[in-house]
Amino acid sequence: PPPAAQIHRLLRQHWGEARLQRLHDIGRTAAKLGTPAYLVGGCVRDLLQNHPAPDTDLAIEGDVRAVAEACTAQLSGMQCTYHPQFGTAILEYPDGFRLDLARCRVEHYPAPAALPEVRPGDIVADLARRDFTINAMAISLDPGSFGDFLDPHGGRMDLQHGLLRVLHPLSFVDDPTRILRGLRFAVRFHLRLEPGTHVLLKTALARDIFARLSGARLWRELKYVLELDDLAGVFEKLDAWQLWPLLRPVPPKSETLLSSMQRGQQEIAWFHRHCPGEKLFDTAVLLTLIWRHIPWAEAEKRLHCWPVTDGHHILRDLQFLSEVSEALAKATRPSAAAQLWASLSLPGILALLAEHPESDAVAESGRHYLLKQRGLKSPLSGRDLQAMGLAPGPQLGKVLRRLYEAHLDGEIEDKETARQWLIRQGILPSIQP
Ligand code: ATP
Secondary structure, three states, X not given: OOOHHHHHHHHHHHHHHHHHHHHHHHHHHHHHOOOOEEEEOHHHHHHHOOOOOOOOEEEEOOOHHHHHHHHHHHOOOOEEEEEOOOOEEEEEOOOOOEEEEEEOEEEEOOOOOOOOEEEEOOHHHHHHOOOEHHHOOEEEOOOXXXXXXXXXXXXXXXXXXXXXXXXXXXXXXXXXXXXXHHHHHHXXXXXXXXXXXXXXXXXXXXXXXXXXXXXXXXXXXXXXXHOOOOHHHHXXXXXXXXXXXXXXXXXXXXXXXXXXXXXXXXXXXXXXXXXXXXXXXXXXXXXXXXXXXXXXXXXXXXXOOOOOOOHHHHHHHHHHHHHHHHHHHHOOOHHHHHHHHHOOOHHHHHHHHHOOOOOOHHHHHHHHHHHHHOOOOOOOOHHHHHHOOOOOOHHHHHHHHHHHHHHHOOOOOOHHHHHHHHHHOOOOOOOOO
């Protein structure tokens, strides 16, 4: 294992002296309470790979609440959130630095894919319950052994050799979500399955292990997979690990699906650049592209099984996307195009944009709709029209609609040009009293 001095160097290099000092403080506080603390999981893995770690997890051999409260008492401005139902705590420093604390625990799976029964344990047991060797390493924060590296399953060697390895034969059966977690790690860190783990994966799939998993748990993991930047890597692993059936419905084999999804990623990035702060369910764009060429009835039947947020929007888009696409190619007026775009959800619009080359007419009309037309308000309201002498009623509604279309077509810009337009249309008399 790397000597403590090397761990110190890595910590100082990636976290800086001030944060390293915080780890020393926590280690001392925890030791005083008789509950040793360790850095664990992804942050240790990332440290060894010279990646900065966004999340920092601590495992405590004892009462998490006592450690969290003692740390909070020592530093003014430190926030502590304790979750009694999970026995976890979040410490947030005044500068935003965050630490997640959890109690070391043993897990027992009463049945395949069931949620585990949990009881307190020590750090060795806590590492043994984890998903992969590369995530089962820890660094001691105890003052007597600060920086000592715990790697009982050989995670560092596996990381060096680019191998993804489970800790025990029933790992995927206990928790099939580990298969998709593993896919994410394999793509992110360019790992391949250790041969024994590959056999275990095949065995678990042959037992149809995912069928036992709740839709919500499977869906969450799939969503994380689709959020990876490297979609080519995801496709390669979905093929190699034979995981396409998880998508339910499975998209037909297609040479162009990957490139259309990569275009989808570009459109998502384009949208976030141009409409910062606006909410978009990114995954829905990719799901729409994945399921785009599946017969709608089939999609409808299967999509109901998924707890997909906004699933009904995806379904509706799938139903009308081809029709809208054809009509858009024929639309001559910007107002007609705007109405067609408005019939799709935001992810549906971006999915359709992804199907067109960046600069073709449909793509341009879509971008124009998103940036210029979508938020447009008619310069005159029904009340304004009534003040101009128009009687309330269905006719007024029709005028409002035509006015709005003229606005979308760029024929009017403000109240005055709208008034002139109404005169030109013979709706208002040319000389008003
Ligand atoms: P990242 O946050 O960079 O994606 P991470 O390893 O921190 O990676 P988390 O999902 O935050 O991922 O999990 C933290 C740690 O908890 C993991 O490193 C792993 O040790 C353990 N873990 C999480 N989920 C499971 C699981 N389903 N089975 C076993 N261990 C798990």
